[in-house]
Each structure stands twice: as structure tokens, then as C-alpha cells.
Amino acid sequence: MPPSSMIERPDVQVEGIARRFGGTAVFEDVWFNVGKGEFVCLVGHSGCGKTTILNILAGLDAPDDGSIIVSGKEITGPSLDRAVIFQSHALMPWMTAAQNVGFALSCRNPHWNRRMCEDAAREALGRVGLSHAADRKPAQLSGGMKQRVGIARALAIQPRILLMDEPFSALDALTRGALQEEVSRLVTDSGQTGFMITHDVDEAILLADRILLMSNGPGARIAEVVVNTLPRPRTRASLHHMPGYHALRDHVLDFLITRSREFVATNPPAGWSARAVPESRPVA
Template identity: 60%
Template sequence: MEHGAAAAVDAAPVLVRVEGLAKRYGDTTIFEDVDFTLRQGEFVCIVGHSGCGKTTILNTLAGLERASDGHVIVDGREVVGPGLDRGVVFQGHALMPWLTVRQNIAFAVRSKWPDWPKTKVDEQVRKYVALVSLTPALDKKPSQLSGGMKQRVGIARAFAIEPRMLLLDEPFGALDALTRGTIQDELLKICAATRQTVFMITHDVDEALLLADRVMLMSNGPHARVAEIVVNTMPRSRQRATLHHDPQYYPMRNHLMDFLVERSHPLTPPRSIP
């Protein structure tokens, strides 16, 4: 079944195509010649040191920034601005503090489907609030929620508009380890249930190996590039508690750590996993 799930992703159509992407600020080239694809239902993490342009790449996919060169094609159309076909979750939850959980998510749902009746909007809200296990907090305001709960609301809001692609910019970076693990588990379950395509920035190698089908490794900036793309060969039903028991885990983890510590300089040639 696991091999079937992986094969299904491999056989899925390409949803996102990034070609020759580059970003310059004045005379400084942050990254250049960035090329990659994302298939429908695939979870891809991008890893690299600060300053290599990870967030700028994500913002370009979201349509929040324009690249200096190159193209981003989503579902056959070039990205020229933000759109409801792409949901974004940042490290800060960005909830409207004067609205309840229900109202925050309903606002996004109505933006996507303005003609829906109130009952259908509320049904959609309840569905995704339940998926992140927050039904008891449905009518609470952000000030009454913990940091982890706020992030779960942000994730539910992004999923509730049923985007073609979900963009996550270190959404768990400010959370404690226990809360972070809980939300990672929620995210895995939702992605499995919805077959969501996800592009996520993380600094956490273990998080990348838990969540991602592929891990993109960025060389250091300036002139950063995608130095290597590592395929996660562990089964898709990965769990935090048992991840380290998989014989493939430590070779891949060591490979990623070795890249970040020793080989992230742009001139260093890539090396295969032993």
C-alpha cells in the first residue's frame, strides 16, 4: 500500500513548474537558475541556511513577490499575483483578533465561494476545524487560544479554501517541541485525507524527513541554487515515534546534515547518498 501511495505521487501530473527563477536586489543576486516541479499530491520541503532565498521562492509561488527572472507556472497558468488556488500559512498565524475561530475561517471560505449560503459556509468551517481537533474552540477569539491552537486555526483556514497548493513558511518554528509534534501529526493526517500538494520551508531536518516526499537543498547565498533534491524513500505512513527505527532514516538524516554543515557552499559538488 505504501509503495502504491508513493507510485501514485510519481505518476501524478505536474501541478507546479518553476523555470529559471532568480531574484536580485540591486547588484546582489540572492538566488539564480532555480528549477523544480511539484506533482499533484506531493509534499516537498525546502531546506537551507538563512539568506539563500527560501522565503522569497515561497512568496513568488504565492504571488506575493515578483522574481527578477524566470517563471512560476501553476496548473498551466503563470503566477502573476496572489490567488485562492494557493493557501499560505506563515510562522505568525495572521488571524484577525476581533473575529472568532469560526468567523476567521468563514471569512476565507466566503472569499472563495461568495455565493454559498451561510449554512454551507458553516459546514465547511466545521469540517476543517474538526480536522485540526479544535471544535471546542470554534467560538473563541485568538486571544483565548495558545500559540499552537492559533497555528492550527491558520492551517484549517488555508485548507478550508481547498487550494490547489498549500505554501507553509516555517509554520511551527515558534512552537515548543510537543506542540510542534502534535501539529505535524495533524498536518500528515489532513494531507493524507485531502491529497494536498504542499511546499514547505523548514530548518528542521527531522521535520523534513517526517513530512516530505522530496527535500530540496539550497546552497548558501548569494547566488544560491537548488544544489540537490533528495527523495525520501521511507514509507509514507511515517510516524514521529518510530521514524528513527527505519533503517533508511539515519543515512538520509546524515546526508542532509552533512550538506548543511559541510557542503552548502555553492561551489561544492553534490554527492549521492551512500
Template identity: 55%
Template sequence: MAEIDSKFISIEGIARRYPKREGGVTTIFENLWLQVPRGEFVCIIGHSGCGKTSVLNILAGLETPSDGAVIVDGQAISGPSLDRAVIFQGHALLPWRTVLGNVAYAVSSRWRKAGKAEVDERSRRFIELVGLKGSELKKPAELSGGMRQRVGIARALSIEPKILLMDEPFSALDALTRGTLQDEVRRICTATGQTVVMITHDVDEAIYLADKIVLMTNGPEAMVAEVVANPLPKDRVRDSIHRHEDYYVVRNHLVDFLVSRSRTFRDEKPAGYDPRRPPIVKLGSAAQAAEMANTIPFPATASARD
């Protein structure tokens, strides 16, 4: 079971190529491999043009890879599925439906034989979960941008997907609303054990939300350079996260990658780099302690030599 869970999402050698008008092809990325265990929150970071959204669309079944395959829970993705819910940058709500109507539409699509009472009960439960109780009968035009995104989150979660896919869902919101929704998403996903793959350009957002952060090099011909394991505690809190001893260790590593190494990595790959097994980088005090524990002090080494 542990082996199956470790490969809950298995991206296996996928590529995305587009034909050029003048002939030939542009390769956005190629031979991309990544595994996401069940219940993990993974953020993908990289500059525009590296193919982050294409990876997400392939996971959603909205695009077909030029090569390779994606396996989810033992089955290859062949198209869209209600097992995979997507939250886009825009709310993508049906403007003629109420909050309840938008969520109920998703619920009734998932459980086609459910009666109206059951659909309403389930829809209202998820509307309340995202803090919109009392707004069930409002239409999208009557809601703020943050409230519309909450409806989108409720709609996605209401179908109880195996995977939640998020494409920069908070990027168009003001800082205060964005922080509030990040808190809500983190609370819900931590409580439910939801498996999440999210795209973001925001380093601090990734550090706050993710269990692992996937670093992609610049495109075209982008690749996964490494996967950074987030050393911050699972119960981290926004108000104090920046005071944790490992916070700036991780942040500086991510910023350094985006500023410089994302451009040079492809031509200066470390010895032994294998795209099929991108290195998992462990940073911070816990990693240092583990390294020290596996190191024999010099006097002991000298004594053994003598």
C-alpha cells in the same frame, strides 16, 4: 496526464535580485528550476539568506521574480490567488473574529455566493478536522499558540487550495505542540493528497513530513544543489521513524550538506550538473538494491569477456 502531473508546479529559471544602496544589485538566487508533481509534499532546506522565503512568496504571488516564471497547473502565476493558501510563521488571525469567524471569512471569500448555513457548515468541518471542535466561538486571545496555528491551518485548508504553502509554521512552538501539529498536517495532507511546499530549517521535520527534500546552497547566488527522494515509507510513524534502517542515512546526508557542501557546492559542482534539471538523489536500502540489480557480477563479466 502523467506528464501534466509531473509538472504541476514548474519553477522555470526564476531569479531574485535587489538593488544595493551604493549601486549594483545583490542576487539572492538566479536560474532556479524545480518541478513538483501533483500531490507531493516538498520541503525546502537551506541556510538563512539563500532565498527560501522569496521562493515561497513568488509561489504565493506575493513577490514577482526578477527573471523567469512559475507555472501552476498550466497557468503562469501573476499574483495572489485562492488556489494557493499560505500558512505563515505567525498565525495572522483577525483578532476581533472568533475561530469560526476567521475560517468563515476565508470560506466566504472563496465561495462568494454561498449562503451563511453553507459557509458555517464548511467552516465547522475544517475546524473539527484540526481538532478544535468546541472552540468555535473563542477569539485568538483566548487560544494557545498551538491552537492559533490550528486555526490558521483550518483556514488555509478550508478554501481547498491547489497548493498549500508553509513558511516554517511550527518554528515558534514548543517541541510537544510542534510534534502534535506536524502529525496533524501529515495526517490531513496524506488523506487529501494535498500538494505542499514547505520551508523549514529542521532536518527531522523534513524527513518526517516530506516526500522530497530540496537542498539549496548558501546565498547570495544560491542554487538548488539536489533534490533528495525520501526513502522512508509513506505510512511512517513518529514514534518509530528513527528506527527505520534508512533514517540516519538520509539524516546524515542532509546534515552533511548543511554543514559543509552548502558552502562549497557552487564552486565544486559535480560533473554534468545542470541547473535546469537538479539531480534527484536516492538513498537507503531501496536505492542500493536497485543499484545491485543493475550490476553484473564479476564472474559473469569475466565469462562474457572470455
């Protein structure tokens, strides 16, 4: 993807947003773009407001300052064009896995009959390896299986923008790797725009076209935007063999360990704010 300043028609424009709780700004003056078909990961320490930013993008919360433009319009609430995969599965306990996915499909496609929704739901569950569990209710599923139903539900409605809040964190390593690659493939093949919050540096490197590095809160901001130049397709198995992987990983880890704490002290809001999207750059 091109640097953020070169994206002519971004799908998402985050323009100087801030969110305050009890008079304290968790984050402020946050600017970034996400291009159409781009996959962006937001990385930062706990407490810097990453989930709140995702909730604002989803229309589930509102900023105290600034605005978010999606597909040329300022968002005012949730939309089926923006699907969310949460950390928790958020399934309706009285419905089977297929019914949970089918309900979302019926909302997205109100002209579909019940059979069409059920067939599409079972197909979506098959893509995440849950064909055998389609008729089970959430209480009959493991934690990882519940999360896979949530992922299947979000992917099934084919949203324009897929928002993800650490959706793989509760899964075992093998399942996590398989679903990461599947989500990456599906988003890339469909031309969807992806935005994910993660604490996993390797996950960000595997999935992202660009990685947004967020400083520590309170008063957190986007400190740096790193272009991921590793070629696609990427897999968990081959990632650490790619030229440039270790330099990129070390750069992101160094930010999390050291530079994220130093950024606010050396870049106070009044001096830093240029009212512009931070420039994207590759890691040498």
C-alpha cells in the same frame, strides 16, 4: 514519487527564477518541479531566499528572472488554489477563530450561506483540536492556538496546492508532532500538492517525498534533490526506527553543515546552469 525529470505533468514548474535586492542576487537560476500530489520540502540556511521563493509561488512577489508555471499557467498573482500557511498566524483580530476560518470559506465558496460557512469552519477547527476555542478572538488564544487556526483556515478551503512557511515552528513539541502528522495525512488523502519550507531536518524527513537542498546565499541555488525512500505512513514515534532514516538524516545534516557552503565556490552560476531541473536521487 518519481525523480523530478520523470514527472510527466508537474503541478509546479519553477524555471530559472532569480530575485535581487540592492543589486545582490539572493538566489538565482533556481529550477525544480513539484508533481501533482507530491509533498516537497525546501531546506537551507537563513538568508538563502526560501521564504521569498514561497512568496513567489504564492503570487505575493515576482521573480526578477525566470517564471513559475502552476497547473500549466504562469502565475501572475495570488489564487485560492494556492493556500499559504505563514510562520505567523495572520488572523484578523476582530474576528473569532470560527469567523476567521469562515471568512476564507466564504471567499472560496461565494454561493454558501453563513450557516454553511460556520459549520464547515467549526469542523475544520475540530480537526486541529480547537473546537472549544471556536468563539474566541485571537487575543484570547495562545500563540500555538493562533497558528492552529491559521492551519485550519488553509486546509478548510481545500486548495490544490498548500504552501507552508515553517508553520509548526512556534508550537510545542507534542502539538507540532500531532499537526505534522495531520497535515501529512490530509494532504496525502486529498491528493493535494504540498510545498514546505523548514529548518527541521526530521520534519522534512517525516513529511517530504523529496527534499530540496539549497546552497547558501548570496546567489543561492538548488544544489541537490534527495528522494525520501522511507515508506509511508510515517510517524514521529516510528521515524527513527525506520531502516535508512539515519543515512538520510546524516546526508541532509552534512549538506547543511558542510556542503551548502562549498557548493557556490565549486559550482559558479555560469558553469552550473544547465537550464534543467536538478536530478532527484535517493540516498544510499
